[in-house]
Amino acid sequence: MKTNFFKLTEPTQALVDVFNQWENNPDLIPLTRPNQDKVALERRDTLTLDELKQRLEHHHTYLIYLDDQLVGEMNYMVDPEHLYKNEAGTAWIGITIGEPAGRGKGIGYQAIQFLEEEIKKAGLTRVELGVFEFNTQARKLYEKLGYKEIGRIENFTYWADKMWFDIRMEKYLLKDV
Template identity: 60%
Template sequence: MNIKIEKLEQPTASIVEVMNRWENDGQLIPLVRRNRNEEELNKREQVTIEKVKQRLEKQHVYLIYLEDQLVGEINYAVDPHYLYKHEQGSVMLGITIGESEARGKGVGYQAIRQIENEVRRHGLKRVELGVFAFNKHARKLYKKLGYEEIGFIDNFTFWQGEMWRDIRMEKYINRNGSIC
């Protein structure tokens, strides 16, 4: 299985078309986007080249390829205000495996490992991420990768008629790649 990540520098119409499909996939929306109520959960967003360019001003975005097919994206922001634990040199990580045939095959695991190496190369020391409490598969993956729960935000996202927590997890990374 050949997995690679490539930094997104300049969005193209074909990339934006794929991102648009993921952003509006009813199965993905509850997993990757905060929804404050049922109306937001059912809302569809139009991804445009301009919107992706605006994201690139705040985030490092990488495209995930499996056997040369675009199957997801992984991104991080350096020291954003929305970190649970404000510690200089931290990144907030986000990942979407948009294509169903790429899920459950280790693509997310390998992509996160690759992005951790990228973060390390830039001299950053800590990765934080949020995962919705109902997303047991993602929580299991993050624990397997060495992430530990550090807290939560109650009533964060709406799904299946109720509000769910956002569980925050972290991992410290040192220069040689081991967990601190």
């Protein structure tokens, strides 16, 4: 099996449909977006092609393929308002492995390493992310990749009948010599 990453520059309606499928998957919603209550958790959103094009103005987005199958996407933004530590030149990252075929195969690990290289090429040296407290698998992945916890935001997301922390993590990237 071969993993490939491609920068998204020209979104299509077919891609929008896939993103909508992932963003509305009841198994993924608790992992990918904060929800304030049960109603929010059950809310479904529909992304349009124009909205995806607008998103690309602020997100550097990459598609994740396993062999020839699109299995996920990852992205970074530079200096968004929601940083825990407001340090200029910070990349905020996100990753979604939307297809079950892409999970549990080390693709997330490869994807984050690829994304970190792209971030370094862009001249950035700090990465920050948020991971929900109950998402222990993702936390272990980030820790394995060298991310350190820098803070927690209380009552950040609702899942399994209770509110959970958002754990913020950071990593400083070494510049290539």
